Amino acid sequence: MSSNQTRHIRLTSHPDGMAHRWPLRWAAATPAGRGPVIGSTTRLADRNVIGTHGGSYSVYRALAVSAGTLSPLQRPDLANTHPVAEIGPHPQWSEPGKIVSLDPWGHLAQQVFDGAIAEGIDIRPSIAVTQARLNMAELNSLMAQGSLKPDGQVLHPNGDVSVTKIAVDPVWWLPGIAERFATPEHSLRRTLFEQTGGMYPELVTRPDLEVFLPPIGGISVYVFGAVADLARPRVRLTCRVHDECNGSDVFGSDICTCRPYLIHGIEESVRAAQSGGDQAATYFERTECVAGVQDARFQQLMPDVLHWLGITRIHRLVSMSNMKYEAMVGQGIEVGERVPIPEERVPMDANVEMEAKKAAGYFSEAVPDPDLLRDTIGRPLDRM
């Protein structure tokens, strides 16, 4: 690989045996000990990862460069992008194996690596922390019904909800990912290369590069209340972990229950924030909703973002998924009550998906009779 200025293209790099100037020591206790994640596409000699920043957006960035609307040397202006809330450092950041799929220093890159940045090293944040207000029609309806009441702090009279929004890009430490999936690292690397049709040969040629920035979407976290309280196990924490489902979350498609679940999670979080507990709703841009099918979803990496926030105990988990519950508990996070969605919130047609999920081992207080499952059928196509 080379810069745009030269004609030589290196198809893949190989370890050169020289000590790298910017070694990454994952889970080191200090940022200086850990070192900066450098995925620059311009200063190639500094790179210490496979892939580059921005997930899937790197492909669009390439198109924008091709179209001449973006300079290949462009660096984002990071002035005034300091996090609006302090997060960490938490003990989990340096416990080996706790966090393997994000960079715990990702929101602090500018501060903790300011010396290297001043020197010209192309170091970018992988986490953004901002404040925002949400407004969702369903919450307005709950307020009109008196089920949610404005307090002027969390929920405003016009229906706005004050939140801290955190956007997290994936940063994968491959040895830890392999361990989480109970597979040898070299198999993981090879499978990532082969199942993508040959993406990033460095996955197999550079075993010395342990960090991969995969071209996938990230995680959004919405916190209702004080972010710092998430790390205090005595403060009651209500949490929903939600997998993205474009069809339902955005358009309210009735073949699944994703948006009703999301609204329920946010409603419970708002209510809990008002009563003095702290809340988080975590949104993974990642899975598609496949009604009634045991799909390829997995939750092994999901607890990382909870560890990053310093969470050790979730008092109320707003989810029926055994996979999510087991992933959290398996990663050492205590889970108290599990809160199911009220029946009346489930759209009629989505009962197909609900019954299939319950039968597949999703948590619910009522376990359906397999014989009755045959009677739960969707609306015929001619009644669409």
Place this chain on the structure above:
Amino acid sequence: MSSNQTRHIRLTSHPDGMAHRWPLRWAAATPAGRGPVIGSTTRLADRNVIGTHGGSYSVYRALAVSAGTLSPLQRPDLANTHPVAEIGPHPQWSEPGKIVSLDPWGHLAQQVFDGAIAEGIDIRPSIAVTQARLNMAELNSLMAQGSLKPDGQVLHPNGDVSVTKIAVDPVWWLPGIAERFATPEHSLRRTLFEQTGGMYPELVTRPDLEVFLPPIGGISVYVFGAVADLARPRVRLTCRVHDECNGSDVFGSDICTCRPYLIHGIEESVRAAQSGGDQAATYFERTECVAGVQDARFQQLMPDVLHWLGITRIHRLVSMSNMKYEAMVGQGIEVGERVPIPEERVPMDANVEMEAKKAAGYFSEAVPDPDLLRDTIGRPLDRM
């Protein structure tokens, strides 16, 4: 590259000089002439593209294989997945340069390549066409106010909206993409490789492979009314083209106007469907909403999906974006009226974004005075 069964890994392939058994002749008039898109990760000799199916999901598929929850040889069960609505073939499918970023035969792969599939060739659809019902709280409110009225066909008394949903995965014909961006193909290939930090060396080693399946999200199309009518220029067509914005579309974040625009587009589409015209809302999983910033978005590839649907004329375009308008007109699609969002639909704080967009050349009936722009400011952080 090799299958999981052998130890040999080929880091990149090279043209071998032999005629490929499955050549792709983009924009050929018949599916047999065009040939099937083969991105198999198991039968490597059949491959005739760079990359693989599923966009970003190929990375998750790799993790599921690593975790042992998915067989690397798994092929999806495509029984009963025939499209529920007939789409095409339309003349645009074989007009050179009209469609360069999706496979027009992608929804028909099973039918038109049934012989090769029966022979064991791993050919997968890249477009899915289904029927669904949407239910959005904002539409329910409009119905309660009497602004939308149920008709039992498009809009049901419970607020459900009947739609045809089409999901389109990206399939890029690189010579056509390069032409669309007015850049030489070899530069496009090199920039795609370099700006992604070295993804897919075949972009540079295989100039004979003209098709790339990029690891990015796709497009969703929601059609209100008869899909076949979209290709009839005399049937009045209302259309919104919407770029994904997770923060607003899902959570109603008030720093931008994306969800209000989306709702407005759907409302206009429902109303038009009820009056006998046909409508489409097209949703691109692609851009992030950056308030007030001239970002790296581009619309050059957007018209492809309109061409694929056979659209030649849009009577009412529900969008203020000059970029979208110019991309459509530049690609030969007639656009009649342009419909702005009613002022009262814009959340107060989003006026920051709106004024910035208007100043940046977004269409609106009122062009703001640059001097007044300074007076449009967001809510201070301490009032969040």
